[in-house]
Amino acid sequence: MAYDLSFGWTGTIGDVTLGATKADGGTRSTSYRIGGGTTIPFLEETAPSPTPLIAFEICDNPVLWSPIIKDYCGDLVNNPAEWAKTATNDYKADLIRLHLTSTRARNFTDIGSVGTVVESVLSATGLPLIIEGSNEPKIDSEVFLKCGEAGQGERLLLGTAEAGRYRSIAAAALAFNHSIIAQSPIDINLAKQLNILLREIGVPRDHIVIDPYTGSLGYGFEYSYSAMERIRFSALKGDTDLAMPMICSAADTLTIKEVREADPASIGDVAVAWEFYTGIAAAAAGAEIICIRHPKTIGLLREAFADMKTHPDAAEVQ
Amino acid sequence: MTDVELARKEGDGLLQAKVPGLSGSFSYEDTAYHLPISFALTGIAVHDRAAALDVYTKTGNNPIVATECLLAAHTASAGKEAEPYTGFISDTVIRKLGYSLVDGSILGLALLVGKPESGGSAAAVCRELQEKYMLTFLAGDVIPSLSGAGVKLGLDYRLIPLGSTPMYGIHFVDIVARVAMMFGGVTPGDTQRLITYAAERAKAIVIVFPGLSSEEIVFVDGMRVLGFPILSAGGYEGGTWISAEPDEIVRRGMEEKGIRVNVTAIPIPMGCSPAFEGKSIRKEEMYVEFGGGRSPAFELLRMQDTNDVVDGKVTVIGPEIDSMKEGSANPLGIIIDVAGKTMKKDYEPVLERRIHNFVNYGEGSWHVAQRDLVWVRLSKESVAKGVRIEHIGKLLASKFRMDFPALIDAVSVTLITDAAKVLEAKKEAELVYDERDARIKGMKDKDVNTYYSCTLCQTFAPNHVCVITPERPALCGAISWLDGRIAFEMSPSGANQPIEKGAAINVQNGEFEGVNRFVKKASHGEIDRCSLYSVMEFPMTCCGCFEAIALMLPEVNGIMVVNREYAGITPSGMTFSTLAGTIGGGAQTPGFAGISKNYVLSDRFLQGEDGIERLVWMPAALKEELKVRLEKKLADQGKAGFFEKIADENAATTIEDLTLFLERVQHPALAMKPLV
Numbered sequence: 006m007a008y009d010l011s012f013g014w015t016g017t018i019g020d021v022t023l024g025a026t027k028a029d030g031g032t033r034s035t036s037y038r039i040g041g042g043t044t045i046p047f048l049e050e051t052a053p054s055p056t057p058l059i060a061f062e063i064c065d066n067p068v069l070w071s072p073i074i075k076d077y078c079g080d081l082v083n084n085p086a087e088w089a090k091t092a093t094n095d096y097k098a099d100l101i102r103l104h105l106t107s108t109r110a111r112n113f114t115d116i117g118s119v120g121t122v123v124e125s126v127l128s129a130t131g132l133p134l135i136i137e138g139s140n141e142p143k144i145d146s147e148v149f150l151k152c153g154e155a156g157q158g159e160r161l162l163l164g165t166a167e168a169g170r171y172r173s174i175a176a177a178a179l180a181f182n183h184s185i186i187a188q189s190p191i192d193i194n195l196a197k198q199l200n201i202l203l204r205e206i207g208v209p210r211d212h213i214v215i216d217p218y219t220g221s222l223g224y225g226f227e228y229s230y231s232a233m234e235r236i237r238f239s240a241l242k243g244d245t246d247l248a249m250p251m252i253c254s255a256a257d258t259l260t261i262k263e264v265r266e267a268d269p270a271s272i273g274d275v276a277v278a279w280e281f282y283t284g285i286a287a288a289a290a291g292a293e294i295i296c297i298r299h300p301k302t303i304g305l306l307r308e309a310f311a312d313m314k315t316h317p318d319a320a321e322v323q
Numbered sequence: 324m325t326d327v328e329l330a331r332k333e334g335d336g337l338l339q340a341k342v343p344g345l346s347g348s349f350s351y352e353d354t355a356y357h358l359p360i361s362f363a364l365t366g367i368a369v370h371d372r373a374a375a376l377d378v379y380t381k382t383g384n385n386p387i388v389a390t391e392c393l394l395a396a397h398t399a400s401a402g403k404e405a406e407p408y409t410g411f412i413s414d415t416v417i418r419k420l421g422y423s424l425v426d427g428s429i430l431g432l433a434l435l436v437g438k439p440e441s442g443g444s445a446a447a448v449c450r451e452l453q454e455k456y457m458l459t460f461l462a463g464d465v466i467p468s469l470s471g472a473g474v475k476l477g478l479d480y481r482l483i484p485l486g487s488t489p490m491y492g493i494h495f496v497d498i499v500a501r502v503a504m505m506f507g508g509v510t511p512g513d514t515q516r517l518i519t520y521a522a523e524r525a526k527a528i529v530i531v532f533p534g535l536s537s538e539e540i541v542f543v544d545g546m547r548v549l550g551f552p553i554l555s556a557g558g559y560e561g562g563t564w565i566s567a568e569p570d571e572i573v574r575r576g577m578e579e580k581g582i583r584v585n586v587t588a589i590p591i592p593m594g595c596s597p598a599f600e601g602k603s604i605r606k607e608e609m610y611v612e613f614g615g616g617r618s619p620a621f622e623l624l625r626m627q628d629t630n631d632v633v634d635g636k637v638t639v640i641g642p643e644i645d646s647m648k649e650g651s652a653n654p655l656g657i658i659i660d661v662a663g664k665t666m667k668k669d670y671e672p673v674l675e676r677r678i679h680n681f682v683n684y685g686e687g688s689w690h691v692a693q694r695d696l697v698w699v700r701l702s703k704e705s706v707a708k709g710v711r712i713e714h715i716g717k718l719l720a721s722k723f724r725m726d727f728p729a730l731i732d733a734v735s736v737t738l739i740t741d742a743a744k745v746l747e748a749k750k751e752a753e754l755v756y757d758e759r760d761a762r763i764k765g766m767k768d769k770d771v772n773t774y775y776s777c778t779l780c781q782t783f784a785p786n787h788v789c790v791i792t793p794e795r796p797a798l799c800g801a802i803s804w805l806d807g808r809i810a811f812e813m814s815p816s817g818a819n820q821p822i823e824k825g826a827a828i829n830v831q832n833g834e835f836e837g838v839n840r841f842v843k844k845a846s847h848g849e850i851d852r853c854s855l856y857s858v859m860e861f862p863m864t865c866c867g868c869f870e871a872i873a874l875m876l877p878e879v880n881g882i883m884v885v886n887r888e889y890a891g892i893t894p895s896g897m898t899f900s901t902l903a904g905t906i907g908g909g910a911q912t913p914g915f916a917g918i919s920k921n922y923v924l925s926d927r928f929l930q931g932e933d934g935i936e937r938l939v940w941m942p943a944a945l946k947e948e949l950k951v952r953l954e955k956k957l958a959d960q961g962k963a964g965f966f967e968k969i970a971d972e973n974a975a976t977t978i979e980d981l982t983l984f985l986e987r988v989q990h991p992a993l994a995m996k997p998l999v
Contacts, residue, residue, distance in 0.1 A: 146428045150419065176425035179506050180418050194781055194818070201816045206425060207506060235785060239847065 024133025034131030061098035153177030254296035327562025334541030353413030366512025437532030442472030522550025533558025613655035615698030634733035637716035641741030656739035775807025780866035784909035800919030857931025869917025881939030
């Protein structure tokens with residue numbers, strides 16, 4: 006049966022640039038321009054969609070990182086720079102997402118180390134970087150200032166702004182020309198509200214990526230999917246406050262019951278499967294960036310995307 | 324006393340004479356913005372006399388431009404001043420500074436110039452600025468004066484000594500100009516945007532001590548164009564400078580510029596968070612209670628003049644909790660006085676309703692109902708931890724300031740626990756309640772062109788749009804037209820938006836072009852038409868929080884209403900919860916409408932179905948609740964006796980029994996034109 010795939014949409018998803026190459030004043034070997042969509046992805050009758058980017062997540066203090074990943078990556082998890090290098094050369098990720106988990110230690114004060122970590126990761130990889138700062142309001146101001154400074158000129162994507170907590174991150178984006186991730190708890194209205202708040206403080210639209218908040222498949226992903234669908238529909242219908250690319254990170258997939266209780270011999274494969282299917286679903290919902298933590302998920306996603314009617318060369322800016 | 328007006332004229336003349344005497348080349352290091360003020364205003368990079376003269380002429384002999392050029396030339400020839408003076412501040416520092424401003428860790432900027440009468444009073448002003456998270460710049464005699472009083476200077480202390488004369492205050496202005504270009508997207512040469520940015524975004528104030536020369540006065544006065552309030556601490560008269568005593572000059576300036584200090588932690592011995600909002604304090608857990616029919620109690624929020632409200636002040640009149648018996652009910656009056664530049668009297672009831680949320684935010688405090696029906700409890704646990712009546716006041720004062728920073732500059736709270744005084748104050752409060760009720764009571768839908776939407780419920784009913792009119796409150800009963808209007812004023816991008824009703828399509832059903840247009844857009848294209856007064860044709864969508872449901876009963880040619888509290892079966896064959904499940908979720912279901920209970924009393928109720936005579940059935944409790952008001956209304960309309968013809972569950976719970984009842988009482992609906 007043939008479906009009518011002309012929806013009469015008038016809106017376009019705005020572009021966001023990730024990473025700056027030498028020509029743009031940075032040191033990245035690649036930069037991407039994401040967004041630009043005019044319909045939902047992977048439709049049969051329409052032009053191919055850009056391949057979603059795959060961001061590999063690392064951290065600078067792996068204490069609370071999934072043991073499955075620690076087992077697989079080994080000693081790398083204790084060295085963010087080496088980990089980033091391996092993710093780039095061996096795992097073949099498109100982006101590196103660095104979680105500054107060290108800042109989450111109780112009474113963290115060593116702000117200087119934040120800059121050192123960011124700089125070491127920047128010199129270890131030529132890929133554009135996503136940086137997740139603190140999640141303690143008291144140190145936000147200093148941490149994001151440091152991240153912003155350390156990555157000046159590199160056009161980072163900084164995370165994560167929320168409705169009650171966006172000023173420091175917005176300030177870092179404005180002061181050092183980075184983009185930011187705006188997260189709302191699976192709610193289109195709150196997503197829009199946050200984008201408006203960011204606009205009022207002066208962050209341009211082409212510096213915002215929406216994180217609709219992603220649960221694992223079977224553990225709330227249905228809600229995320231529905232929120233994403235509505236965000237995207239609104240954007241395509243012309244709501245410019247929602248017309249931004251989306252990023253999804255379903256880190257919960259590594260801790261769900263089915264994975265925790267899997268046979269120790271195959272636990273890695275089970276984890277990869279859950280991460281993979283959640284990632285595919287997020288891509289189908291329209292996400293431009295899929296974040297994953299298990300290196301083996303990257304290849305599976307690539308293979309799947311290749312079969313899903315996408316451009317071969319992704320969103321890469323030449 | 325120096326006359327500002329006279330000095331201004333003289334100073335202007337002096338500057339005009341000096342500018343042509345510029346010579347040599349001059350520029351600052353570590354900046355991409357040349358002479359930043361001149362560059363921002365005109366887009367011209369000034370490095371020599373010719374460019375300076377050009378900019379000076381183009382800006383109409385602006386004294387700030389003159390000062391910038393003269394000081395740059397002076398610095399170029401005489402060199403930078405020695406420590407502790409900073410002189411021109413580099414772009415790198417400004418970038419961090421701008422970060423702190425956007426981030427909110429610095430609330431605003433202040434410039435202090437002139438020669439204070441005593442180092443002590445200037446030190447007190449600086450201390451207050453530090454306490455209020457302001458970054459303060461100093462120029463001229465104020466610097467030695469502060470050092471003499473033992474005040475530590477430097478960026479770490481948020482006190483920056485720019486230079487030895489007031490003219491160095493120009494660097495304060497060039498910082499604002501650069502922040503506008505770096506953070507505000509102001510393009511060099513776009514004078515209008517720069518001025519708008521400085522006036523609206525730059526939170527800057529200028530405090531002037533005595534002793535400025537006429538050139539310095541014309542320069543300082545020139546900053547008024549940028550919207551900076553100029554406050555005089557004495558020694559000046561005339562002009563538009565604001566005179567203030569040193570002990571109130573900071574407050575005055577911040578108020579003038581709308582700079583507000585955020586309260587972050589509430590100093591009370593219990594947790595305070597929306598997380599506690601849903602808790603209840605049962606009788607066994609309660610230490611004391613107030614109101615709830617057990618003792619007189621009321622709450623009132625009033626707007627006052629700014630000068631009459633001391634921010635953060637909490638007063639308890641009468642006994643504290645220590646002298647109250649455990650388990651007892653005590654009198655309580657909560658009076659909240661608020662003041663603010665943008666506060667309006669109309670906002671009072673909307674803000675007053677927030678008392679309910681805020682008291683419930685307290686881990687050990689609980690609140691229900693409103694006005695003189697309030698009921699408040701404090702838990703044993705919290706009282707054991709040291710919670711007193713006073714802390715409820717502190718909680719309220721802080722929360723109002725925190726949640727309405729744009730509206731409220733000062734809040735004070737009075738808590739009365741003395742029985743006689745509560746009764747006395749309650750009488751006054753009741754007059755205010757009556758006044759407020761009268762305000763909305765007389766309003767009719769036809770008298771206004773703007774209705775308000777409410778899409779709060781779209782979080783779970785994605786396409787639901789409530790349209791609120793003076794005669795039709797939101798279907799949850801919680802938001803009136805006035806509330807909608809005020810909510811929009813307070814939060815222009817919020818869930819309550821104005822709807823121009825536009826031309827009428829169907830007067831009886833209450834269908835309007837503008838409303839349709841709005842509903843179509845706000846329902847994401849799902850709903851094309853919406854009639855405000857009809858249950859049968861294009862009724863409003865239902866979210867899930869309606870207080871009651873009106874639905875047609877074709878067998879008896881009438882409409883029944885059932886409220887949420889009624890758990891039994893209705894003549895429709897369904898209970899409230901079954902009905903609610905059928906019609907909720909943002910759908911439009913002809914024959915069914917979600918309504919507020921009070922809407923039954925509105926002249927617009929069932930207008931599309933030829934009026935209230937269609938009403939055939941309501942639960943007895945709802946009838947009782949509405950009885951006095953509804954009977955009076957019916958009598959006024961010459962329909963006395965109709966109330967008794969409305970059946971309830973005692974008369975009928977099946978359609979058959981209802982038909983018999985309606986025939987017996989000769990219910991008018993039976994003879995009306997067919998509903999379907």
